Amino acid sequence: MRVMLRVAYDGTNYxxxxxxxxxxxxxxxxxxALSDLFKEDIHVIGASRTDSGVHALGNVAVFDTATRIPxxxxxxxxxxxxxxxxxxxxxxxxxxxxxxxxxxSEKTYEYKILCRRIPLPSYRFHTHFxxxxxDVDKMRHAAECLVGEYDFKGFCSIKTQAESxxxxxxxxxxxxxxxxxxxxxxxxxxxxxxxxxNMVRIIAGTxxxxxxxxxxxxxxxxxxxxxxxxxxxxxxxxxxxxxxxIRYAKD
Amino acid sequence: MRVMLRVAYDGTNYxxxxxxxxxxxxxxxxxxALSDLFKEDIHVIGASRTDSGVHALGNVAVFDTATRIPxxxxxxxxxxxxxxxxxxxxxxxxxxxxxxxxxxSEKTYEYKILCRRIPLPSYRFHTHFxxxxxDVDKMRHAAECLVGEYDFKGFCSIKTQAESxxxxxxxxxxxxxxxxxxxxxxxxxxxxxxxxxNMVRIIAGTxxxxxxxxxxxxxxxxxxxxxxxxxxxxxxxxxxxxxxxIRYAKD
Numbered sequence: 001m002r003v004m005l006r007v008a009y010d011g012t013n014y015x016x017x018x019x020x021x022x023x024x025x026x027x028x029x030x031x032x033a034l035s036d037l038f039k040e041d042i043h044v045i046g047a048s049r050t051d052s053g054v055h056a057l058g059n060v061a062v063f064d065t066a067t068r069i070p071x072x073x074x075x076x077x078x079x080x081x082x083x084x085x086x087x088x089x090x091x092x093x094x095x096x097x098x099x100x101x102x103x104x105s106e107k108t109y110e111y112k113i114l115c116r117r118i119p120l121p122s123y124r125f126h127t128h129f130x131x132x133x134x135d136v137d138k139m140r141h142a143a144e145c146l147v148g149e150y151d152f153k154g155f156c157s158i159k160t161q162a163e164s165x166x167x168x169x170x171x172x173x174x175x176x177x178x179x180x181x182x183x184x185x186x187x188x189x190x191x192x193x194x195x196x197x198n199m200v201r202i203i204a205g206t207x208x209x210x211x212x213x214x215x216x217x218x219x220x221x222x223x224x225x226x227x228x229x230x231x232x233x234x235x236x237x238x239x240x241x242x243x244x245x246i247r248y249a250k251d
Numbered sequence: 252m253r254v255m256l257r258v259a260y261d262g263t264n265y266x267x268x269x270x271x272x273x274x275x276x277x278x279x280x281x282x283x284a285l286s287d288l289f290k291e292d293i294h295v296i297g298a299s300r301t302d303s304g305v306h307a308l309g310n311v312a313v314f315d316t317a318t319r320i321p322x323x324x325x326x327x328x329x330x331x332x333x334x335x336x337x338x339x340x341x342x343x344x345x346x347x348x349x350x351x352x353x354x355x356s357e358k359t360y361e362y363k364i365l366c367r368r369i370p371l372p373s374y375r376f377h378t379h380f381x382x383x384x385x386d387v388d389k390m391r392h393a394a395e396c397l398v399g400e401y402d403f404k405g406f407c408s409i410k411t412q413a414e415s416x417x418x419x420x421x422x423x424x425x426x427x428x429x430x431x432x433x434x435x436x437x438x439x440x441x442x443x444x445x446x447x448x449n450m451v452r453i454i455a456g457t458x459x460x461x462x463x464x465x466x467x468x469x470x471x472x473x474x475x476x477x478x479x480x481x482x483x484x485x486x487x488x489x490x491x492x493x494x495x496x497i498r499y500a501k502d
């Protein structure tokens with residue numbers, strides 16, 4: 001049977017999702033735990049190959065197994081064999097032809113920024129730190145230019161291997177929360193039908209610059225029209241990014 | 252001059268506050284960074300000797316120095332020499348006779364509990380994990396018995412060295428927050444004029460048991476009256492605890 005896992009992980013100690021020699025990766029840890037559990041040689045197919053330091057609440061991985069353990073029970077058995085910073089949230093049986101990257105899906109990412117005079121130790125792995133606070137209304141205004149179906153060639157790393165760079169962003173919300181311990185936590189929540197390599201981090205970097213008056217809506221529109229990478233902002237640091245959820249049409 | 256530091260730290264990788272041979276401690280790191288900065292042999296006096304794994308947003312440390320650097324500027328210079336998981340939040344000059352444990356103060360601690368079917372990796376260092384959710388109203392009801400001036404002999408570790416075990420608890424709030432990623436975060440917020448060794452963790456353990464109907468208000472009152480440790484609940488794990496703030500009468 002084919003089984004789909006929803007996987008949460010703290011990406012701090014991993015060289016990203018994708019398996020590679022001589023590096024500890026989330027995919028590698030899952031393969032090892034599954035192969036050990038089922039005494040089969042198992043390789044998962046991941047939905048999103050998150051970068052080193054990027055976190056997830058709900059990345060998706062799929063694998064085939066001959067086991068007779070009911071799909072729903074695999075989750076707990078697997079967590080007992082995984083390190084504490086990778087926790088499978090659910091395991092369900094799916095159609096034999098279900099492919100987590102080829103089936104139509106909607107993905108939500110969050111990018112978190114701690115704005116504060118002085119850093120807070122407990123936020124250090126999951127937020128990008130800024131000493132001053134960007135203007136959230138300006139960020140929201142800039143975000144509007146990016147919502148819709150566009151060629152996001154200017155908003156991806158040159159390492160992108162995708163055939164087409166056209167994607168649809170359904171929504172970008174910029175949330176602002178005052179912290180009880182002083183400071184502001186900004187969350188950029190982006191939902192779309194797919195994202196290019198580093199695209200969400202470049203969007204975050206662009207919106208931060210817009211919030212500091214360093215990039216205008218006109219430049220952002222131009223970045224979309226021309227596909228010129230230098231017109232978009234810098235790639236914001238990995239640790240602020242979390243893959244929150246992937247929803248499939250059949251869900 | 253005498254300088255007071257407000258110190259935030261993630262206690263995960265420290266053997267607590269208090270300096271000891273062959274162990275990495277928060278106090279030890281502060282002494283090292285300060286001695287290195289001022290080229291003097293400096294030993295801080297801490298307000299709260301938090302246990303291994305316990306965190307702080309605002310522990311207080313005091314030291315004497317011959318430096319001419321203005322007190323407010325020490326904070327930044329110090330942070331450049333401290334590891335990422337210890338961050339001084341402020342530095343101010345205080346009276347020469349100010350002692351962080353002898354001056355009258357009010358302390359606030361928070362104990363955090365993640366209640367969820369399955370753990371979340373990003374909460375693993377700062378919350379105690381429970382698979383089922385205790386009844387928060389029952390916890391609040393039990394907490395009422397503990398507010399006031401009492402002999403808390405039954406609510407401290409036998410290792411307590413305090414001369415008197417009488418303390419005053421000003422308030423205990425039990426807050427409940429539903430998480431967007433499912434599950435509930437319970438925060439027990441305790442304010443008092445001082446706490447005995449392990450006292451807040453034993454209060455947390457007691458309230459959790461009350462929330463699961465395993466301990467009644469009568470037993471808790473009896474624990475206070477008799478000073479019998481076994482009538483209070485178990486010591487909840489260190490990682491859920493954060494020393495939030497210490498306020499001094501002169502503040």
